Amino acid sequence: MIPASRFVVVAAVSAVLVFLAPGHTQAQIEEIIVTSQKRTEGLSVQDIPVALTAVDEALLDSVFAIDLVDVGRLAPNATLHPASTFTATPNFFIRGIGVSGTTRSLDPAVGIFVDGMYIGYPVGAILDVFDRESIEVLRGPQGTIFGRNVTGGAINVRSKRPTGEFAFDSDVVVGDFNRFDVSASVEGSLVEDRVAGKIALISRSRDGYWEDNNGGTIDPDINPDPLPDSPTGTKPDIDLIVVRPMLQFTPSDNVEITLIGEVLRDNSGTANSRNIINPDNPRRPIAVLGYTPPSDPYEINHDLNENADLKTEHLIGELNWDLGHGVLTSITSWRQLEFDSSTDFDGTPFTIFHFPLNSEEQDQVSQELRYASRFSDNYEFVAGAFYFDQSYFVGERRRILPPALPDQAIVADMDHMTWSVFAEGNIFLNDDWTLTLGGRWTYEEKDVTFGPLGSCEVDFSSCDPSLQRDGDWDDFTPKVALKYQINDDSMVYGSWTEGFRSGTFDARARTVDSFLNSSPAPESVTAFEFGYKVLSSDGRLRFNAAIFHNDYQDIQRLALEPVPVEVDPEGVAQRLINAAEATIQGIELELSYVPVENFVIDASLGYVDAGYDEFDGFDADGVLGFDPVTDPAAARALKFERVPELTGYLAGTWIRPLDGGAELSFRASYWWTDEYYNDALNAEIIKQDAYGLIDANVTWTNADGNVKVSLFGRNLADEEFFDFGLDNALTTLTWGGMPRNFGIRLSYSY
Numbered sequence: 066m067i068p069a070s071r072f073v074v075v076a077a078v079s080a081v082l083v084f085l086a087p088g089h090t091q092a093q094i095e096e097i098i099v100t101s102q103k104r105t106e107g108l109s110v111q112d113i114p115v116a117l118t119a120v121d122e123a124l125l126d127s128v129f130a131i132d133l134v135d136v137g138r139l140a141p142n143a144t145l146h147p148a149s150t151f152t153a154t155p156n157f158f159i160r161g162i163g164v165s166g167t168t169r170s171l172d173p174a175v176g177i178f179v180d181g182m183y184i185g186y187p188v189g190a191i192l193d194v195f196d197r198e199s200i201e202v203l204r205g206p207q208g209t210i211f212g213r214n215v216t217g218g219a220i221n222v223r224s225k226r227p228t229g230e231f232a233f234d235s236d237v238v239v240g241d242f243n244r245f246d247v248s249a250s251v252e253g254s255l256v257e258d259r260v261a262g263k264i265a266l267i268s269r270s271r272d273g274y275w276e277d278n279n280g281g282t283i284d285p286d287i288n289p290d291p292l293p294d295s296p297t298g299t300k301p302d303i304d305l306i307v308v309r310p311m312l313q314f315t316p317s318d319n320v321e322i323t324l325i326g327e328v329l330r331d332n333s334g335t336a337n338s339r340n341i342i343n344p345d346n347p348r349r350p351i352a353v354l355g356y357t358p359p360s361d362p363y364e365i366n367h368d369l370n371e372n373a374d375l376k377t378e379h380l381i382g383e384l385n386w387d388l389g390h391g392v393l394t395s396i397t398s399w400r401q402l403e404f405d406s407s408t409d410f411d412g413t414p415f416t417i418f419h420f421p422l423n424s425e426e427q428d429q430v431s432q433e434l435r436y437a438s439r440f441s442d443n444y445e446f447v448a449g450a451f452y453f454d455q456s457y458f459v460g461e462r463r464r465i466l467p468p469a470l471p472d473q474a475i476v477a478d479m480d481h482m483t484w485s486v487f488a489e490g491n492i493f494l495n496d497d498w499t500l501t502l503g504g505r506w507t508y509e510e511k512d513v514t515f516g517p518l519g520s521c522e523v524d525f526s527s528c529d530p531s532l533q534r535d536g537d538w539d540d541f542t543p544k545v546a547l548k549y550q551i552n553d554d555s556m557v558y559g560s561w562t563e564g565f566r567s568g569t570f571d572a573r574a575r576t577v578d579s580f581l582n583s584s585p586a587p588e589s590v591t592a593f594e595f596g597y598k599v600l601s602s603d604g605r606l607r608f609n610a611a612i613f614h615n616d617y618q619d620i621q622r623l624a625l626e627p628v629p630v631e632v633d634p635e636g637v638a639q640r641l642i643n644a645a646e647a648t649i650q651g652i653e654l655e656l657s658y659v660p661v662e663n664f665v666i667d668a669s670l671g672y673v674d675a676g677y678d679e680f681d682g683f684d685a686d687g688v689l690g691f692d693p694v695t696d697p698a699a700a701r702a703l704k705f706e707r708v709p710e711l712t713g714y715l716a717g718t719w720i721r722p723l724d725g726g727a728e729l730s731f732r733a734s735y736w737w738t739d740e741y742y743n744d745a746l747n748a749e750i751i752k753q754d755a756y757g758l759i760d761a762n763v764t765w766t767n768a769d770g771n772v773k774v775s776l777f778g779r780n781l782a783d784e785e786f787f788d789f790g791l792d793n794a795l796t797t798l799t800w801g802g803m804p805r806n807f808g809i810r811l812s813y814s815y
Contacts, residue, residue: 093604094657094665097121101201101221103210103447105392105437111600114501114548114558116611116653118143118202118669122225125194127718127732129762129777129810131269132191133157133177133200133220138736138758140202141653141671141712143218145175149789149800150336151406152301152373153189156789159204160613161649161675161708162217162590165743165789166623169425169459170479170513170572171641174588174621176207176215179222180325180381182398183213185455185481186427189329189377189402193307195236195248196265198225204653205613206564206592208542209489209503212451216564216590216617224325227252227261227313233815240808242299244271252311260314267307273299274804275337280359281366281414287355293414297370302334304372319387324380331375336800338412339365339787343750343797350413350796358413362785363804366414369421371407391438394449402427402457411796418795419464421472424525429455446490454482459572460525463518466795472523476516477572483509489544501546501560508539509567518575532577538587540565555599564590566621571641583641588621605659614650619643624745625793626684637793644700645679663720667734671712675705685746703747707789709739709755726768733761743790750797751790758784758803773812780805 097119098107110119118140120130130136133155137145142161148154151167157175164171169186177184177192184190194200201221203211211219231253238246252263277297283290307329314322340350340358350356359366379400386393404425411417435449461475489503512535516528546560571583596611622644625637651673658666680700684691687699716734723729737757744751762777780803788801 094600094607094659095121095123097199099199099201099221100223101203101210101219103394103435103437104445105439111556111598111607111609114499114546114556114560114596116204116594116596116609116613118204118655120200120202122198125197125200126812127730127762128716128734128760129775129779130194132193133222134191136194136200136202136220138714139669140204141655141669141714142204142651142673143202143671144707144709144712144738145220146707146788147191147801148187149787150338150410150791151188151408152333152336153191153331153375153404154187155191156707157217157220158707159202159218160615160651161673161705162615162617162620163707164623165707168571168573168623168639168641169457170477170569171621171623172214172566172569174215174217174566176211176213176219177222178211178219180224181383181396181433182379182381182400183211183431183453184400185429185431185453186400186402186457188404188425188427189331189375192222193267193269193305195267196225196234196250196309198223204611205594205615206542206562206590208562208564209487209505209544210447212485212487212505212507212542212565213453213483214566216566216588224265224309224311225250225263226323227263227311229254229258229261229313231815234812235814236810236812238808238810240271241806242272242274244303244806244808246270255312258315260312262313263311265307265309265311267305267309269303269305271303273301273303273334273337274802274806275300275339275363275365277365277367277370279366279414280361280364282357284355284357287353292356292366293368297367298334300334300337300365300367300370302372304332304334306330319389321385323383325383326380327378329375329377332372333375334372335370335406335408336410337365338367338408338410338798338800340412341750341797341799343792345750348794348796349417350411350415354413354415356413356415362802365412367409367412368414368416369407369409369419371422373404373406375406376403377401390440391436394433394435394437396431396433398429398431400427400429410798412798413796416464417466421462421464423462424460425458427455427457429453442493444490444492446488448486448488450484450486452484456480461573462523473518474516474521474523474525475518475573475575476521476525476528478514479570479572480512481510483507483567497550499548499550501544501548503544504541506539506541507565507567508537510537511535511567511569513570513572515570515572515574515580517577517580520577532580534570534580534584536568536570536584538567540567540587540589554602555597557595557597559595560593562592562594564592569621569641571639573639575638579638579640583639585621585641585643586619588643589618591616607655607657609653609655611653612651613653615648617647617649619645620647622745624683627687627689627746642683644677644683645681647675647677649673649675649705663722665718667714667716667718669712669714673708673710675708677701677703683745703745704742706742706744706747709741711737711739713737728766730764730766731762733759735759744792748790748792751792751799753787753790756784756786757782771814773810775810775812776807777810778805778807779803
């Protein structure tokens with residue numbers, strides 16, 4: 066259960082703020098307009114028969130959000146964690162569905178869309194949130210409007226457009242761990258009423274939270290050699306620069322063209338792998354090398370320290386043409402990525418398992434053309450077509466237990482194309498009832514050329530090109546929803562929809578046999594959702610609730626199965642496989658309430674019950690080798706990895722007017738997650754226990770509202786947690802987390 070003591074802290078703060086708040090006059094919750102439904106104009110969250118959390122610029126600012134990981138804590142049943150093993154890579158889960166790990170060929174189950182562009186390659190997709198107008202977290206499969214394999218959910222990010230008026234916004238943040246961030250945007254008119262321009266600049270730097278000071282000890286009875294003297298500073302350092310230019314053309318009153326570019330350079334440090342002790346089964350660092358890692362959770366001892374080098378560039382062109390009877394929209398996008406990285410995977414001062422200088426490249430283009438219209442009082446619709454094409458190269462070097470094993474490399478080249486047609490319409494049966502009908506037909510092709518360990522030179526040359534696989538898949542995903550408007554304040558809805566994630570290949574397999582036997586079939590889901598939404602007539606209460614039941618067929622999983630160390634030194638073999646059937650159901654509650662003027666309470670609660678109904682072919686019983694009787698039974702008892710049963714959020718915000726027109730705002734929040742496992746086999750040693758994060762901030766705003774000075778603190782209770790863990794025959798490891806930290810932010814706008 067959620068610890069009562071933590072809620073007491075935030076509830077007590079909320080009670081004090083209520084007591085201090087001036088007066089008891091009416092105040093209202095701000096309406097949030099969303100664009101994810103792709104209609105002729107934006108819609109209010111409360112009018113849409115879909116479970117989604119919409120976060121606007123003001124809320125992003127008040128919670129001091131940096132990226133999508135912070136946004137995930139505001140939405141029930143959304144755990145937007147980083148992969149951690151490789152920086153800048155998301156492992157996002159919504160309603161129990163997502164991708165755990167960094168196998169690039171496993172399509173994301175949570176789609177990320179930025180300004181209409183689908184991000185097809187996960188690296189660099191965590192996204193900075195400065196100068197974003199809104200972020201929408203849509204929960205459940207979005208098979209009609211988005212498609213593109215989002216069987217878990219979608220995140221829709223929209224950047225702020227230029228208004229044609231001169232404006233300047235800036236933030237400077239100084240904090241502990243040598244944090245120094247500078248963000249700024251400037252916009253204005255280039256040709257009056259016809260061309261507007263804007264550019265946003267983001268620079269972030271910070272020392273890593275984990276420090277290498279040669280911690281740990283050596284047992285001289287096992288290993289007489291002293292620990293290597295190889296301090297490597299802190300991990301993972303942050304060194305990020307983003308430039309985001311934008312031009313908006315209005316050649317006529319009914320045509321608008323927006324060009325959005327972005328250049329990102331990220332030279333941040335590599336992952337903070339932390340070796341931990343497995344008392345039941347001491348791993349190689351302890352049993353063979355006599356090494357005991359340091360007890361301080363923020364102390365490490367590595368012997369490889371190389372910064373990652375991530376470069377991304379993208380260009381998006383959006384055309385909106387109002388034809389009178391409807392709006393024609395075209396979104397054309399291009400994205401390019403280069404990513405070089407190295408990581409001390411084993412987290413020790415010895416070379417047990419390293420990734421020395423991996424290399425990745427990706428190119429993608431996409432085109433969406435759609436038409437949205439409401440030329441009748443009885444119905445509205447959106448219909449269109451979508452094309453996406455990407456190619457990527459992944460080269461991984463592995464240094465395992467030298468000199469027993471030589472350096473080895475894995476190489477994969479993937480070509481991936483998909484296109485689809487879609488339509489969705491609302492039929493207004495009368496003033497109270499609305500019927501939604503939709504569908505999407507999708508076709509996908511994938512071709513991969515693969516070089517397993519031992520078949521390529523370590524410089525990724527001289528690979529055997531004969532190992533090739535290809536496949537194509539298609540599917541139709543329908544949707545039906547019925548909405549009943551109870552009164553002007555509230556409505557209920559029910560929906561049935563299907564989702565589809567295409568088949569794929571394991572572009573990270575260690576052997577030819579593993580590659581040939583790791584090609585999961587398409588995943589499909591049938592989803593039922595019932596919801597209730599209310600916004601009180603006085604605007605002081607917003608409450609949304611959803612109940613969902615999702616049936617998955619051939620659900621795709623990335624599994625590590627035990628194998629003899631003679632087969633693989635890690636003692637595990639990775640496979641992409643299908644679990645035959647799974648059922649995921651749950652509840653989501655969201656509340657915003659203004660009890661008195663200038664005071665707002667926000668809360669959410671998410672519950673997920675995720676389990677396998679059938680899971681054949683997976684070695685799950687702890688005994689080497691697949692047993693057709695014991696292993697399926699053991700697999701059905703497994704819990705989903707990285708999926709907490711309960712998540713909760715509570716926040717109180719109070720604004721206190723001051724003499725002269727200035728004001729002070731106070732905000733305290735508590736986010737809590739239930740325990741969850743980090744691997745398919747539910748290893749207890751790397752299970753993350755339940756934990757919660759307390760954040761708070763205070764902000765002074767001048768009378769003109771254009772200068773703000775803020776003091777903020779995150780994880781004030783200094784909770785210890787990690788984002789991901791791994792247990793194999795070589796090492797037991799954790800990654801991620803965040804200690805208590807503080808900062809000051811100065812904001813200026815004109």
